[in-house]
Amino acid sequence: MKIDKNIIKELSNYLDEFNLTEIEITEKDTKIKVSKNNVSISNQTIPASVNNTNLTASSQSTESVKSGTEITSPIIGTAYHAPEPGAKKFVEVGKKIKKGDTIMIVEAMKTMNHVPSTHDGVVKEICVDDGQPVEFGQTILILE
Template sequence: MDKNLIFEIIEKIKGTKIEEVEFETEEGRIKIRQYVGPKKEVVSAPQQIVELKEESKPVSPAESQEKKTEKYHVIKSPLVGTFYRAPSPGAPPFVEEGDIVSKGQVLCIIEALKVMNEIESDINGRVVKILVENGQPVEFGQELFYIEPT
């Protein structure tokens, strides 16, 4: 097989988003792979509503009746991986507690097998609580965010 042809193909795909080229001739079969960086996948998170009770010190019975139970939408991890609040080290986080988010807005990234999976909000609302620290491992189904629907 002509080496010049192989090198010419390599040069042609360099810098493109072509990941793999495969061809066959009478002389043999050639497969050329190019690393184009980590792939990003958008993964929707499972939905659940949870009641979050405010924890406080013991209070009088009159005050305890006023204690509110809020209902929040829960964003859970759709896969096992490492939780990241920002797109890169040193970058500002996607969201902070108290931020208003829209459906489809990226909340965090979970890295699994060198693939950066963007986790998006599936409702409009306000981020009430971020339950995981940056860089921490997460399990499938682990609660990540509480969002108050708006």
Template sequence: MDIKEIKELVEILENSTLSTLEVVDKDGNSVLLEKSSAPAQVAVTAPVQPVVTPVQAAPAVEAVQADVASQAPSQMPTGHEGDPVDSPMVGVFYRKPSPDDEPYVEVGTQVKKGQTLCIIEAMKLMNEIPAEKDGVVTEICAKDGDLIEFGQTLFYIK
């Protein structure tokens, strides 16, 4: 399990009603996350012996997925045109650099490859999401403050 996966698990826990989340990967490495009034604590352990029996963490994972899915907007926009720009992470979507500024892009905005389209806040870090190609923004699929899932479509660019 790499640090990116652990960060995504922390973000899921922070945005859910769960207080504890434990995940064990196929190699037997486990991650235990506990929510408290202090920042989330992460404990990563290496396997002491091979895992012989399956770990029954699936209900907790399903509960987190169901909780996140209930908070996320639909990913099935109709009438979209162009290529999708998908979120590379879980986080909170922002169209503007700050509340008083203008949005980075609007529908109809001509963009260049590498131009910032939005910001996704993950673990108190602001991550600029760049355009993957030159084109025109044909659809914006998320609203300011929306909880975004990994792989969720944010924009369409033609």
């Protein structure tokens, strides 16, 4: 199969232009998926570097290896660290939390969804900024 690098470059440019994390096109029996972390063509993932956007195979991660218990976002939306602007944050690094404690709010379609901790532990890292868009399954917090 011959891969048209121009299509990958164009899709990569769309990622930056429209602030996307992933884009996919399908033509006949060929499917091309480009994301900030990987390029996938016809169910095969290949490493590539396109337009200064480092793209790697999906089995590899561009992030450092994280140790601890990861808590992920249950929905797509905007993450908030506090119940309202200027209020005390739900969690801080070093704070001990219990399973079920609210760790963040994710706003989706004007609805504020409280995100509970799925484990007991001490907050090791908060992985998203206040007001940052998050995706389903994205790590938002790491516990020790």
